[in-house]
Amino acid sequence: MNVLNLSAECYPVAKAGGLGDVVGALPKYLKGLGVNAMVVMPYYERKFVSENKFKSVYKGSSKLGYRTFDFNILKETNNVLGFELYLVKIPDLLDRPDIYSYPDESEQFIAFQLAVLEWVVATNKPVDVFHCHDHHTGLVPFLIKYSAKFNSLANKVSVFTIHNAQYQGWLGWEKLYYLPEIDGAKGGMLEWGDCINPLASAIKCCWAYTTVSPSYLEELKHHSNRLEFLFELEQQKGIGILNGIDIEVWDPSKDPMLSFNYSKTTIKANKQKNKIELCEKFGLNPEKPLITFIGRLVAEKGADKLMELIREISLRNLDEFCFLILGSGEKEIENDLKELQTYLKNYNCYIGYDEELSHKIYASADFILMPSRVEPCGLNQLYALRYGTIPIVRSTGGLKDSVIDFENQGGYGIRFDNLELMEMVLALQRAIKLYQDQKKIDQLHKLMMGLDFSWNKSANEYHQLYKRLIKIS
Numbered sequence: 001m002n003v004l005n006l007s008a009e010c011y012p013v014a015k016a017g018g019l020g021d022v023v024g025a026l027p028k029y030l031k032g033l034g035v036n037a038m039v040v041m042p043y044y045e046r047k048f049v050s051e052n053k054f055k056s057v058y059k060g061s062s063k064l065g066y067r068t069f070d071f072n073i074l075k076e077t078n079n080v081l082g083f084e085l086y087l088v089k090i091p092d093l094l095d096r097p098d099i100y101s102y103p104d105e106s107e108q109f110i111a112f113q114l115a116v117l118e119w120v121v122a123t124n125k126p127v128d129v130f131h132c133h134d135h136h137t138g139l140v141p142f143l144i145k146y147s148a149k150f151n152s153l154a155n156k157v158s159v160f161t162i163h164n165a166q167y168q169g170w171l172g173w174e175k176l177y178y179l180p181e182i183d184g185a186k187g188g189m190l191e192w193g194d195c196i197n198p199l200a201s202a203i204k205c206c207w208a209y210t211t212v213s214p215s216y217l218e219e220l221k222h223h224s225n226r227l228e229f230l231f232e233l234e235q236q237k238g239i240g241i242l243n244g245i246d247i248e249v250w251d252p253s254k255d256p257m258l259s260f261n262y263s264k265t266t267i268k269a270n271k272q273k274n275k276i277e278l279c280e281k282f283g284l285n286p287e288k289p290l291i292t293f294i295g296r297l298v299a300e301k302g303a304d305k306l307m308e309l310i311r312e313i314s315l316r317n318l319d320e321f322c323f324l325i326l327g328s329g330e331k332e333i334e335n336d337l338k339e340l341q342t343y344l345k346n347y348n349c350y351i352g353y354d355e356e357l358s359h360k361i362y363a364s365a366d367f368i369l370m371p372s373r374v375e376p377c378g379l380n381q382l383y384a385l386r387y388g389t390i391p392i393v394r395s396t397g398g399l400k401d402s403v404i405d406f407e408n409q410g411g412y413g414i415r416f417d418n419l420e421l422m423e424m425v426l427a428l429q430r431a432i433k434l435y436q437d438q439k440k441i442d443q444l445h446k447l448m449m450g451l452d453f454s455w456n457k458s459a460n461e462y463h464q465l466y467k468r469l470i471k472i473s
């Protein structure tokens with residue numbers, strides 16, 4: 001079975017968040033199940049690309065409206081990832097350092113999708129399933145179904161995974177001419193809300209769509225940035241599969257980014273050693289419980305509530321904890337969090353993206369806070385569990401599916417329901433109190449580190465889905 005994953009991100013080549021983690025891990029686990037899972041992504045000027053060997057496997061050209069562009073498909077040749085990786089290089093379009101946020105982003109991703117399909121058709125590349133991830137690759141199910149140019153692919157299975165439905169890749173109709181000729185009557189399959197909506201189009205045209213947790217599948221019918229009715233309409237095609245984690249990359253006993261590795265039996269001493277080192281660097285007291293937040297500083301993650309919360313908990317429980325934030329995002333939130341540094345001594349933040357620091361924090365912190373408004377799956381809580389860090393989460397999406405409150409049978413985390421200041425203060429106070437009971441903490445460490453959130457189970461669910469769809473194709 002040949003599955004071609006199309007994605008804007010793939011760890012360790014280029015990652016901005018959970019999408020990169022998933023696309024860098026799932027194919028590896030599918031390989032273990034006998035599936036030839038491959039990844040094709042845009043070419044970025046990144047360290048991984050300059051440090052590894054690639055060879056050109058196809059050169060072609062395509063059209064973005066009146067503009068002809070050349071592209072080059074590069075294959076990674078050392079097989080360092082455990083699956084085939086292809087990069088699409090397009091001069092002056094896909095050969096830049098950043099993944100997102102260029103003004104011509106829609107041109108970049110449309111050209112990427114067209115180049116991939118041109119390559120597959122021209123080389124007759126065996127592909128049984130096109131597995132597209134998020135809106136950047138959302139036009140593929142439409143293009144293979146309805147454009148004459150790619151009609152040799154018309155019966156191919158397409159699966160679309162929604163990592164985040166907030167962002168939909170909206171395009172004005174003036175960009176329709178970027179796409180190859182289609183039967184006019186089919187234009188409606190691109191549309192949602194008076195514009196071309198690649199995420200909505202993918203949901204309409206794919207054979208099946210998946211969400212990265214079962215709860216998120218349900219929630220999308222009620223809150224999905226104006227796609228609620230569509231999710232209601234297409235619900236028979238939807239399936240929720242909880243993300244897993246790559247337990248080779250995220251392994252506290254071997255993680256090369258940690259100063260002190262540890263397992264279930266050595267966590268007590270070595271987590272503290274990592275914490276002392278980290279606290280020294282950030283001017284925090286390692287004797288206090290360390291609470292962290294790692295992630296995008298956006299409202300979706302509840303990051304706009306952090307300042308108020310930290311201020312409030314400082315007033316009430318001054319000297320009982322320390323707080324460290326790693327993240328970047330909206331400038332206003334970044335500035336607020338930086339400002340807090342000037343008057344709180346038990347608090348620090350690092351504004352930016354730093355993979356290594358994130359590993360060190362997972363290994364050092366006692367608690368990780370995730371006050372998300374929306375959380376399709378959330379990987380932070382899964383990494384935290386593996387590193388013996390207790391998650392404090394709002395009960396939503398994947399957080400609901402993966403964290404059980406420690407006061408319930410078999411539980412190990414702290415949950416709260418609403419993004420209300422007092423509910424969050426209470427959750428943090430429960431954490432501070434829990435920290436004082438070191439016997440309970442030791443028990444929870446062992447329980448959390450023994451949980452299996454690896455991809456083994458979820459990769460199998462994707463495999464079953466592919467098999468089912470190929471059978472009816």
Ligand code: ADP
Binds near residue numbers: 295326354
């Ligand atoms: P998202 O919605 O941002 O994709 P996820 O929880 O699915 O959220 O995944 C977030 C991933 O990105 C995790 O691997 C997390 O450790 C990582 N991450 C987020 N922000 C940063 C940062 N500033 N520095 C390093 N890693 C980060």
